[in-house]
Amino acid sequence: MEPYIRSTDITLTFTPKNRDAVTALKDFRIELNSGEFVSIVGPSGCGKSTFLNVLLGLLKPDKGEMEIGGKKITGPGVERAMVFQEFGLLPWRTVLANVELGPELKGESVASRRPRAQELINLVGLTGFEGHFPHELSGGMKQRVGLARALATDPEVLLMDEPFAALDAQTRDLMQAELLQIWDKHKKTVLFVTHSIEEAAYLSDRVIVMTKRPGRTKRIIKINLPRPRGYEMRLSPEFNDIKLDIWNNLKDELNARE
Amino acid sequence: MGFKGLSESSVRFLLGAGAVAGFFLVWEFLLTYVFVFNPFFITKPSLMWGATGDLILSGELWKDIYVSGTPFVFGFAAAVVIGIPVGVVMGWRRRVAFTLDPFLTALYASPLVALAPLLIVMFGVGVKGKTILIFLLAVFPFIFNAFAGVRSVDNLLINVVRSLGGKERDLYFKVILPSTLPYLVAGARIAIGRGIVGIIVGEFYAASEGIGHALIWFGDMYQLAHMFVCILVLMIIAVIFTQGLRKAELAIAPWRTQETR
Numbered sequence: 026m027e028p029y030i031r032s033t034d035i036t037l038t039f040t041p042k043n044r045d046a047v048t049a050l051k052d053f054r055i056e057l058n059s060g061e062f063v064s065i066v067g068p069s070g071c072g073k074s075t076f077l078n079v080l081l082g083l084l085k086p087d088k089g090e091m092e093i094g095g096k097k098i099t100g101p102g103v104e105r106a107m108v109f110q111e112f113g114l115l116p117w118r119t120v121l122a123n124v125e126l127g128p129e130l131k132g133e134s135v136a137s138r139r140p141r142a143q144e145l146i147n148l149v150g151l152t153g154f155e156g157h158f159p160h161e162l163s164g165g166m167k168q169r170v171g172l173a174r175a176l177a178t179d180p181e182v183l184l185m186d187e188p189f190a191a192l193d194a195q196t197r198d199l200m201q202a203e204l205l206q207i208w209d210k211h212k213k214t215v216l217f218v219t220h221s222i223e224e225a226a227y228l229s230d231r232v233i234v235m236t237k238r239p240g241r242t243k244r245i246i247k248i249n250l251p252r253p254r255g256y257e258m259r260l261s262p263e264f265n266d267i268k269l270d271i272w273n274n275l276k277d278e279l280n281a282r283e
Numbered sequence: 284m285g286f287k288g289l290s291e292s293s294v295r296f297l298l299g300a301g302a303v304a305g306f307f308l309v310w311e312f313l314l315t316y317v318f319v320f321n322p323f324f325i326t327k328p329s330l331m332w333g334a335t336g337d338l339i340l341s342g343e344l345w346k347d348i349y350v351s352g353t354p355f356v357f358g359f360a361a362a363v364v365i366g367i368p369v370g371v372v373m374g375w376r377r378r379v380a381f382t383l384d385p386f387l388t389a390l391y392a393s394p395l396v397a398l399a400p401l402l403i404v405m406f407g408v409g410v411k412g413k414t415i416l417i418f419l420l421a422v423f424p425f426i427f428n429a430f431a432g433v434r435s436v437d438n439l440l441i442n443v444v445r446s447l448g449g450k451e452r453d454l455y456f457k458v459i460l461p462s463t464l465p466y467l468v469a470g471a472r473i474a475i476g477r478g479i480v481g482i483i484v485g486e487f488y489a490a491s492e493g494i495g496h497a498l499i500w501f502g503d504m505y506q507l508a509h510m511f512v513c514i515l516v517l518m519i520i521a522v523i524f525t526q527g528l529r530k531a532e533l534a535i536a537p538w539r540t541q542e543t544r
């Protein structure tokens with residue numbers, strides 16, 4: 026089967042003013058199948074966010090190109106949406122208005138976007154909070170809004186940049202389980218960046234381990250655990266073996282960090 | 284204490300009103316029983332009360348407020364309408380900022396009131412000349428605060444809107460302008476003060492009516508009670524505008540006022 030998302034070797038160098046150029050990605054290559062859940066782990070600063078921004082269409086690589094469903098990526102598009110680590114909610118908009126942002130920008134009428142936004146708010150468990158402003162919500166609730174907003178444009182691909190990193194451990198476990206349910210129900214392709222080996226192993230079909238900067242693929246680890254995955258699965262020996270495998274690939278990159 | 288059962292806003296009002304009343308009472312008391320009262324040097328609230336009656340009954344006060352208020356409103360409105368877009372575009376488009384910066388910095392730094400005589404010569408003592416003067420004084424806080432506000436916009440929010448298909452126009456209206464709002468409110472406060480300076484200075488030269496003119500005229504005549512009433516009226520106008528600003532902020536930016544509460 027043809028992969029749904031594919032890239033040639035991507036290279037991207039930042040050349041900030043008054044500072045040295047940084048090559049964030051060098052010959053990074055990826056292939057994702059439709060409906061797949063893939064995580065990327067790698068040392069911080071290795072270019073994970075940069076890659077997601079290329080895929081999102083906000084950054085143009087110096088070399089290489091990406092294709093999605095056979096079409097070249099030249100900018101943002103409705104088939105992709107991002108969930109950001111720092112949520113990125115508009116503070117002057119209510120929960121409802123934040124969720125409606127994507128459809129609104131596409132010029133959808135209130136009549137068509139509102140019911141869908143409400144449905145997504147219910148889906149992420151925020152019923153009753155439609156009129157709240159972001160500052161009135163906890164971190165977990167904010168990221169639920171972030172997720173609902175990303176789903177509101179009904180994208181094929183969900184890009185998630187350390188979406189649960191700012192949350193406490195319990196909220197995190199809860200959100201992971203809910204994300205799996207939503208993924209299972211809505212059949213999205215997910216590319217999920219995380220620092221947490223446990224999170225990557227629990228959620229993914231495949232885990233891509235990246236090298237330190239400039240980031241390239243070091244190893245791709247397939248997670249052959251049955252789904253649906255419950256919390257108990259995390260306590261199984263197979264799960265621990267997988268975590269160890271990821272860790273063994275990652276650790277050299279970490280202590281080689283500058 | 285004795286405020287139990289009262290809402291916070293009534294407590295606030297009572298304390299504020301009490302303080303103002305106390306201020307006038309102490310003023311009156313000091314000049315009646317403590318210091319020797321010299322009417323060519325200072326006045327006291329009882330005399331001001333009488334002067335207020337005079338000014339209201341003769342209809343002078345309303346006319347002066349109208350004559351000064353009209354250019355104030357025009358000048359201020361023009362400052363908003365021109366200052367905000369200029370500042371926002373300067374903040375978002377660096378080239379525009381580089382181009383305009385020398386002029387604006389020079390004008391903001393220099394005492395614009397020095398231009399007053401020139402403006403009066405060019406445009407007369409009527410509404411036109413004063414409007415332009417008030418506009419010039421009030422527009423810079425809007426430009427510079429809008430500029431600073433735009434520079435403070437969170438890049439993440441820009442990325443969010445762009446990633447969801449937002450165009451340049453959406454960035455302006457859905458991200459840049461709302462995040463700049465607190466800066467604009469702060470700018471408006473400064474602009475109110477400068478605009479009131481504009482009223483007085485604009486009527487300093489050759490004017491024959493207006494609250495600024497009245498203020499100066501009563502001063503020349505040593506009618507200090509009347510003069511103080513004029514000062515008070517200017518203060519009250521400033522307060523009304525500042526309060527109106529607060530209300531407006533509450534209406535258009537409920538998320539902020541809830542945040543800071």
Ligand SMILES: Nc1ncnc2c1ncn2[C@@H]1O[C@H](COP(=O)(O)OP(=O)(O)O)[C@@H](O)[C@H]1O
Pocket residue numbers: 039040041047048049067068069070071072073074075076238
């Ligand atoms: N806009 C930018 N300008 C300059 N350097 C950047 C920029 N964005 C990221 N970088 C640099 O590129 C490298 C990769 O960053 P990033 O993709 O954010 O890493 P991470 O894997 O932690 O998400 C880092 O060294 C970072 O400092």
Ligand SMILES: [Mg+2]
Pocket residue numbers: 073074075186
């Ligand atoms: Mg990152």
